Structures are given as structure tokens and as C-alpha cells.
Amino acid sequence: MDYFLELFFGGLTRGSIYALIALGYTMVYGIIELINFAHGEIYMIGAFTALIVAGVCSLLGLNLISILILAIIISMFYSAAYGYTVEKIAYKPLRNAPRLSPLISAIGMSIFLQNYVLLAQTSDFVPFPSLIPEFEFMEPVAHIMGSSELVIIVVTAIAMVILSLFIKFTKIGKAMRATAQDRKMALLCGVNVDRVISVTFIIGSALAALGGVLIASHIGQINFYIGFIAGIKAFTAAVLGGIGSIPGAVLGGLVLGWTESFATGYVSSDYEDVFAFCLLVIILIFRPAGILGRTNTQKV
Amino acid sequence: MLELKGVCTFYGKIQALHEVSLSVQEGEIVTLIGANGAGKTTTLMSICGIVPAKKGEIWFQGEPIHKLSPDQIVAKGIIQVPEGRLIFPRMTVMENLDMGAYLRKDKAEIKRDLDYIFDLFPILAERKNQLGGTLSGGEQQMLAISRALMARPKVLLLDEPSLGLAPLVIKQIFKIIEKINKQGTTIFLVEQNAHQALKIAHKGYVMENGRIVMEDSAANLLTNEDVKKAYLGL
Numbered sequence: 001m002d003y004f005l006e007l008f009f010g011g012l013t014r015g016s017i018y019a020l021i022a023l024g025y026t027m028v029y030g031i032i033e034l035i036n037f038a039h040g041e042i043y044m045i046g047a048f049t050a051l052i053v054a055g056v057c058s059l060l061g062l063n064l065i066s067i068l069i070l071a072i073i074i075s076m077f078y079s080a081a082y083g084y085t086v087e088k089i090a091y092k093p094l095r096n097a098p099r100l101s102p103l104i105s106a107i108g109m110s111i112f113l114q115n116y117v118l119l120a121q122t123s124d125f126v127p128f129p130s131l132i133p134e135f136e137f138m139e140p141v142a143h144i145m146g147s148s149e150l151v152i153i154v155v156t157a158i159a160m161v162i163l164s165l166f167i168k169f170t171k172i173g174k175a176m177r178a179t180a181q182d183r184k185m186a187l188l189c190g191v192n193v194d195r196v197i198s199v200t201f202i203i204g205s206a207l208a209a210l211g212g213v214l215i216a217s218h219i220g221q222i223n224f225y226i227g228f229i230a231g232i233k234a235f236t237a238a239v240l241g242g243i244g245s246i247p248g249a250v251l252g253g254l255v256l257g258w259t260e261s262f263a264t265g266y267v268s269s270d271y272e273d274v275f276a277f278c279l280l281v282i283i284l285i286f287r288p289a290g291i292l293g294r295t296n297t298q299k300v
Numbered sequence: 301m302l303e304l305k306g307v308c309t310f311y312g313k314i315q316a317l318h319e320v321s322l323s324v325q326e327g328e329i330v331t332l333i334g335a336n337g338a339g340k341t342t343t344l345m346s347i348c349g350i351v352p353a354k355k356g357e358i359w360f361q362g363e364p365i366h367k368l369s370p371d372q373i374v375a376k377g378i379i380q381v382p383e384g385r386l387i388f389p390r391m392t393v394m395e396n397l398d399m400g401a402y403l404r405k406d407k408a409e410i411k412r413d414l415d416y417i418f419d420l421f422p423i424l425a426e427r428k429n430q431l432g433g434t435l436s437g438g439e440q441q442m443l444a445i446s447r448a449l450m451a452r453p454k455v456l457l458l459d460e461p462s463l464g465l466a467p468l469v470i471k472q473i474f475k476i477i478e479k480i481n482k483q484g485t486t487i488f489l490v491e492q493n494a495h496q497a498l499k500i501a502h503k504g505y506v507m508e509n510g511r512i513v514m515e516d517s518a519a520n521l522l523t524n525e526d527v528k529k530a531y532l533g534l
């Protein structure tokens with residue numbers, strides 16, 4: 001039973017991170033029907049930013065909790081700025097181009113950002129400090145769930161609640177939903193769609209950075225390539241849940257996290273990815289639009 | 301109040317509007333009639349900046365607006381009820397109405413307009429929390445008009461509001477349009493239902509293949525032999 005719970009919380013932890021990244025894919029897709037291939041790189045940049053912030057802060061002698069909070073906030077802002085800029089440079093000029101063009105631009109941006117970090121940093125894995133403290137009250141259950149897993153799960157849950165409230169009740173949140181449902185009508189209501197798109201990229205990037213910092217601290221090492229791997233997984237999660245659907249991205253992330261965790265724990269860690277993608281194929285056979293996706297009729 | 305001067309609009313290489321000129325005076329109901337594919341919807345989309353005019357000018361209250369973005373045009377008080385209603389399907393009736401008032405900040409006045417709309421269409425008050433996509437066609441049209449009214453339009457552009465509705469509902473919609481006009485809102489009405497439209501309008505334009513081919517008072521157009529034959533089915 002303990003082993004099951006350990007795998008369960010391990011899967012929940014992974015799944016939380018996938019969900020945080022998947023939200024960026026799904027929100028951007030919902031609004032401009034673009035797969036933002038550079039999104040994984042934004043997550044990776046978030047992790048590197050946190051590494052630098054953590055380095056500077058520990059030189060200044062700050063305590064662990066303040067370093068964690070500062071690292072999260074600064075890397076969220078920094079990644080948001082990257083996400084905003086990527087959209088302005090790589091996608092906005094192609095808004096009216098054939099659909100393939102922004103897709104190619106997205107892949108180009110992804111390669112560029114990877115190599116930029118590769119050159120600016122190093123190609124090796126670099127150690128990432130453990131920013132999440134070990135809580136004493138977690139000791140009795142430490143064999144099931146570690147402190148950093150608890151923090152990841154709780155922080156992710158809080159971020160999801162804030163995001164839902166934002167989208168449901170704020171003016172710009174409503175404008176985001178309206179734009180996703182009917183772009184032309186949103187324009188006719190006076191929505192500045194360019195601004196809505198920017199906000200979407202900013203929010204998605206900040207969430208990815210949050211995921212990046214948390215998981216880097218949990219795993220303890222990063223390199224320039226982590227964005228690619230996590231990006232593919234999170235994209236899988238988004239498709240699994242139904243791309244364009246926000247609850248779908250969260251659900252997809254969790255389902256993927258659990259699948260990987262249980263497959264690794266009960267079968268073999270060699271087949272982790274195989275199970276993940278088998279699950280994707282199976283779900284897409286029975287529900288082509290994803291678990292919570294709508295089978296939309298082609299827009300006219 | 302609203303004036304188009306030699307407007308030409310293209311979809312890619314295809315020209316949909318050829319030198320369209322027309323004007324709408326304050327307080328009037330002006331109608332634009334024409335067959336399928338004549339370019340009526342395109343005219344409205346050009347006014348709103350969704351499909352900007354490539355050539356020509358559009359003026360509103362003494363200012364050129366053809367270079368403005370759609371949200372700036374909405375801010376001027378030019379509000380469209382588009383063809384097909386375009387209700388936000390997964391937003392509630394209330395949220396759809398909120399979207400109509402998107403650019404407004406006068407909370408108290410918004411509340412007053414909302415009461416007015418629920419008075420005008422009691423059914424919408426009943427359906428406040430229902431998703432837009434689950435309303436019937438007639439209810440959706442009422443919601444679309446109400447959403448536009450929430451923006452406090454100076455000129456209301458209506459694109460085939462009677463499309464796909466039962467005769468009784470059409471009658472009701474046209475009554476409401478007249479009422480809105482009497483209360484001071486200028487109306488530019490695009491219709492295929494030429495008879496009904498000309499009956500409530502002051503002035504009418506006839507469009508064919510992207511060109512304005514006739515312009516007269518609505519009363520004259522109603523009795524014009526060519527119009528009768530082509531658009532009134534008489």
C-alpha cells in the first residue's frame with residue numbers, strides 16, 4: 001500500500017508539472033490555433049533563471065524559503081517577458097500567413113532558444129540547488145511523499161485555482177474566453193485581440209517557469225535540453241486532455257504523470273515513455289478530440 | 301453621420317465591393333438590400349474594420365475611421381449585430397451581455413441598460429445563467445441585439461436579423477428595431493427580407509455584385525417596379 005501511495009504521489013508531482021506546462025500549449029492553441037513549439041524552451045529558461053537567482057541570493061546569504069520565493073517570482077517574470085517577445089517576433093508578423101508558416105517559425109524559435117542557452121551556459125547537466133526545505137512534519141510520511149513533492153502539488157493547486165478565478169471573473173479573462181470561442185465577435189465587442197494574445201503568452205510562460213523552478217529543485221539538475229523533453233510530454237498531456245481545453249490540460253497532465261509513475265514502478269522504468277505514448281494513442285482512437293476536447297465542426 | 305465614399309474591399313485578389321458610396325443620417329433607419337453574395341455583409345465588415353477597405357474612405361461623425369482598428373471603431377459607438385448572431389456559445393447569457401459592455405466603465409449605467417434589456421426581452425432574464433449555445437435561434441437573435449445594445453451604440457449595424465426565424469418572431473424583432481430607433485439609435489439594416497426592411501426604413505440602397513445600383517426613399521423603393529420584381533417577389 002505504501003508503495004502504491006508513493007507511486008501515486010510521485011505521479012501527482014510529475015503530473016502537476018506537466019499540467020503547468022500543458023496549460024501554456026492549450027491556452028495559446030485555444031486562442032490562435034498554433035502549437036507553440038518554443039513553449040518548452042520558456043520552461044527551460046525559467047529553470048536557468050532560477051539557477052542564477054538562487055546563486056546570487058545564496059551569496060547574499062538569504063534563507064532557503066526567501067530564495068525559493070524570489071527564484072519563482074523572478075523566473076516567472078523573466079520567462080513571461082520571453083514568451084511575450086517570442087510571440088511578437090515569431091508569430092505576430094505571421095498572423096495572416098498560411099497556417100504552416102507560424103508553425104515553422106515556432107520550431108525555429110525553439111531551436112534558437114535551445115542553442116542560445118547552450119552557448120550562454122553549457123551543454124552539460126548543471127546541478128540545481130534544492131530550494132525546497134525538508135519539513136519536520138513530513139518525516140512520518142517521508143517514505144510516501146517528500147517535502148518537495150508536497151510543495152509542488154500544493155503550489156500547482158494554488159496556481160490552478162488562481163488561474164481559474166482569473167479566467168472566470170476578470171475582464172481580460174472573459175475577453176480570453178470570448179476570443180477563443182469567436183474571434184470575430186470578440187473584435188466586434190471591442191476586444192483588443194492582440195493584447196489578449198499577449199496576455200495568453202505571458203500567463204502560459206509564467207506557469208511554465210513556475211513548473212521549471214519547482215521540478216529543477218526537486219530533481220537537482222538541468223541542462224539546455226530539458227525544455228524539449230518536458231515540452232513533448234506536456235504537449236502530449238494537452239492533446240490527451242483535449243487541446244484548447246484548460247481543465248483538459250490539467251487532467252491530461254495528471255493522467256500522464258500517473259501512467260508514467262505506475263508504469264515505472266510496477267513494470268520497468270525502461271518503458272516509461274512507451275506507456276505514456278500508448279496511452280495517448282489509445283485515447284485518441286476512442287476520443288479523437290482528447291478526454292475533455294470538443295469535436296468542433298470546422299470553423300467557417 | 302456615417303458615410304462611405306468609393307469603398308473597394310477585397311478578399312485576397314477577389315474584389316467584393318466596387319466603389320460603394322452610401323450615407324446614413326442621424327436618427328434614420330437605412331436599409332441595404334440585395335441578393336446572396338451581393339456584398340452586404342462585406343460592407344458591414346468594412347465599416348467595422350474587420351475586412352478593411354483597400355480604397356475609399358469611411359467617415360463617422362466628421363472623422364475618418366477607415367484606418368482605425370476594430371476595437372477603436374467599436375469605441376466610437378459603431379456596433380454590429382453580425383450575420384449568424386455569433387453568440388459566444390460557452391458563455392452564459394449574462395456573460396454574453398457583459399461582453400457587449402466590454403469597453404464601458406460606467407457601472408451604474410451598465411446596470412440600468414441591463415434592466416432595460418431584461419424589460420425588453422424578459423426571456424433573457426429568465427435564461428441569465430444558461431449557456432449561449434443552448435438558446436433557440438430566436439432567443440439567440442434577441443441576445444445578439446441585446447449584447448449590441450449593451451455597448452450603447454450610436455449607430456447599430458444589423459446583418460439579416462430575420463434570417464432563419466419564424467414569421468411571428470421576425471415581426472417581433474422588427475418591432476424592437478423600430479423601438480430602438482425611436483429611442484434615438486441610428487440604424488443601418490442589411491436584409492434579404494426586403495419588404496419588411498423597407499417598411500420600417502426611411503431610406504434604402506440596393507446592392508448587386510458589390511455595387512450600389514439604386515438609392516431612394518424606402519417608400520419609393522417599395523413601389524419601384526424593378527425592386528418589386530427582383531426583391532419583393534411580386
Ligand SMILES: Nc1ncnc2c1ncn2[C@@H]1O[C@H](COP(=O)(O)OP(=O)(O)OP(=O)(O)O)[C@@H](O)[C@H]1O
Pocket residue numbers: 311314316334335336337338339340341342343383492
Ligand atoms: N471570407 C471570404 N473570403 C473570400 N470571399 C468571400 C469571403 N466572404 C465573402 N466573400 C465573397 O464576397 C462576396 C460578397 O459576400 P457577402 O458575404 O458580403 O455577401 P452578402 O450580400 O452578405 O450575401 P448573403 O445575403 O448571402 O449574406 C461573395 O461573392 C462571397 O463569395
Ligand SMILES: [Mg+2]
Pocket residue numbers: 340341342383459
Ligand atoms: Mg451576408
